[in-house]
Amino acid sequence: MAKLKLTQVISSNGCDPRQKANLRCLGIRRMNQSVIVEETPVAKGQISRVAHLLKIEKI
Numbered sequence: 001m002a003k004l005k006l007t008q009v010i011s012s013n014g015c016d017p018r019q020k021a022n023l024r025c026l027g028i029r030r031m032n033q034s035v036i037v038e039e040t041p042v043a044k045g046q047i048s049r050v051a052h053l054l055k056i057e058k059i
Helices: 017-026 041-049
Strands: 003-008 034-038 054-058
Touching: 003 041, 017 041
Parallel strands: none
Antiparallel strands: 003 034, 003 054
16 A cells, blocks of 8 residues: 655644644644554544645655
């Protein structure tokens, strides 16, 4: 499977608690932090919910 590099570029202040939980589950804890995740159906669903807060790059 492909891998994705996710970087949080917009703050999660004022976001829905579910969106904050999705960021935590993806492994993102703070601004400008990057993580690499496998492109699985579960990860795609989580990313789609918080895509407006992230910069997404394929690796």
